[in-house]
Amino acid sequence: MNYNKKTVTDIDVKGKKVLLRCDFNVPMAKDGSGKITDDKRIRAALPTIQYLLDQGAAVIACSHMGKPKGEWKPELSLAPVAARLAELLGKEVIMAKDIVGEDAQAKAAALQGGQILLLENLRYDKGETKNNPDFAKALADLAGADGVYVSDAFGTVHRAHASTAGVAAYLPAVSGYLIQKELEIIGGALAAPKRPLVAILGGSKVSSKIGVINNLLEIADTVIIGGGMAYTFSAAKGGKIGDSLLEADWMDYANEMVEKAAAKGVKLLLPVDTVCADAFSPDANTQVVESGMIPDGWQGLDIGPKTVELYCAAVADAGTVIWNGPMGVFEFDKFAVGTKAVAEALSKTEAITIIGGGDSAAAVQQLGYADKMTHISTGGGASLEFMEGKELPGVAALLDK
Ligand code: AMP
Numbered sequence: 001m002n003y004n005k006k007t008v009t010d011i012d013v014k015g016k017k018v019l020l021r022c023d024f025n026v027p028m029a030k031d032g033s034g035k036i037t038d039d040k041r042i043r044a045a046l047p048t049i050q051y052l053l054d055q056g057a058a059v060i061a062c063s064h065m066g067k068p069k070g071e072w073k074p075e076l077s078l079a080p081v082a083a084r085l086a087e088l089l090g091k092e093v094i095m096a097k098d099i100v101g102e103d104a105q106a107k108a109a110a111l112q113g114g115q116i117l118l119l120e121n122l123r124y125d126k127g128e129t130k131n132n133p134d135f136a137k138a139l140a141d142l143a144g145a146d147g148v149y150v151s152d153a154f155g156t157v158h159r160a161h162a163s164t165a166g167v168a169a170y171l172p173a174v175s176g177y178l179i180q181k182e183l184e185i186i187g188g189a190l191a192a193p194k195r196p197l198v199a200i201l202g203g204s205k206v207s208s209k210i211g212v213i214n215n216l217l218e219i220a221d222t223v224i225i226g227g228g229m230a231y232t233f234s235a236a237k238g239g240k241i242g243d244s245l246l247e248a249d250w251m252d253y254a255n256e257m258v259e260k261a262a263a264k265g266v267k268l269l270l271p272v273d274t275v276c277a278d279a280f281s282p283d284a285n286t287q288v289v290e291s292g293m294i295p296d297g298w299q300g301l302d303i304g305p306k307t308v309e310l311y312c313a314a315v316a317d318a319g320t321v322i323w324n325g326p327m328g329v330f331e332f333d334k335f336a337v338g339t340k341a342v343a344e345a346l347s348k349t350e351a352i353t354i355i356g357g358g359d360s361a362a363a364v365q366q367l368g369y370a371d372k373m374t375h376i377s378t379g380g381g382a383s384l385e386f387m388e389g390k391e392l393p394g395v396a397a398l399l400d401k
Contacts, residue, residue: 003184006174006399013057017143021163023155024063024081034080044378048152048176056113070126082118100138108142128162136166152176155379157394168397185375194319202227203325206250211388217260222267226303226327230271239292243299273304282332302328303338312345324356339363347372356383
């Protein structure tokens with residue numbers, strides 16, 4: 001895919017102040033120690049930061065962390081990120097005590113080329129998620145009259161917030177390397193895939209993946225459904241699903257998707273068997289039954305062994321595989337078998353493998369297969385919306401080439 005937005009290399013940043021939106025929303029230890037448990041997102045931002053610093057730009061980095069909803073929650077401070085970023089860059093990262101207040105203004109004004117400043121959590125201000133123009137202007141003003149805005153937070157490009165879209169009204173706006181890479185790889189796989197293109201979709205709900213299923217049926221050769229959402233498809237066919245997850249309102253839609261696949265000549269693979277449990281619990285009793293034959297009082301929590309074989313075979317011959325969403329309740333070991341098997345199959349295939357963010361990315365990483373994949377997206381929601389064919393506001397706001 002030709003990426004048609006301007007990037008950092010299309011604009012002169014030498015000696016300028018650059019407002020850089022990153023996605024530093026990293027997972028933190030739950031014990032309040034301020035320990036970052038996975039710094040992948042910080043590492044993913046390094047190429048753009050390093051390029052800007054090497055060019056002699058003064059970098060004013062910003063990000064959100066969690067959902068403080070306008071409240072100043074100390075446990076969601078970006079100070080631990082500043083410390084980790086400093087280690088990774090091997091240079092000082094100046095931390096602002098606020099976002100667009102006195103401290104940030106003074107530190108931004110004094111910032112020299114080659115230095116980096118990190119603002120506090122953008123979502124400490126309600127104006128961020130509301131895309132408030134005054135807040136966006138205040139952020140832009142930190143970069144001064146000849147400032148530049150660089151967006152590299154792929155994880156939030158599907159949101160029209162002050163720092164992801166609003167600021168582009170006040171500063172020349174271009175993307176960094178991460179957004180470019182994500183859009184070129186995922187966009188390339190959708191626009192001109194090496195075939196056959198196999199899409200594997202899992203997770204809990206049909207309702208959250210409807211747009212993706214619908215759009216991928218236009219593009220893919222095979223669409224594989226697993227996880228909790230498979231039971232709505234099964235029930236829609238008249239199967240017995242016991243206490244499994246069901247979205248009754250989406251049964252007609254499930255049938256429409258089956259019809260659409262048939263009409264388009266796309267293989268739509270649904271589970272042929274299921275591991276069911278007598279409770280939603282890590283140590284529930286289990287049995288394997290054929291799909292559509294789940295007894296009352298039991299619920300499907302993973303794909304069964306025949307389904308694992310079927311799905312892994314489909315992946316083995318693929319040219320490209322896109323995977324988003326677990327095959328079962330992988331948080332419980334007993335029901336992680338299907339998800340692990342798919343991750344392993346992807347690690348072995350010659351295909352181009354693209355892992356949507358979130359649970360599937362976490363599963364691949366935990367199992368140690370990360371370096372066997374072509375691309376692991378840093379944005380779960382963003383990659384899903386991109387695969388739905390939706391416009392991403394944080395990309396639309398950037399200057400065209
Ligand atoms: P999502 O947030 O929609 O991507 O779904 C991820 C969640 O789906 C994970 O927390 C899984 O535990 C859950 N999930 C996957 N399969 C099932 C299932 N068969 N029953 C209930 N939850 C499931």
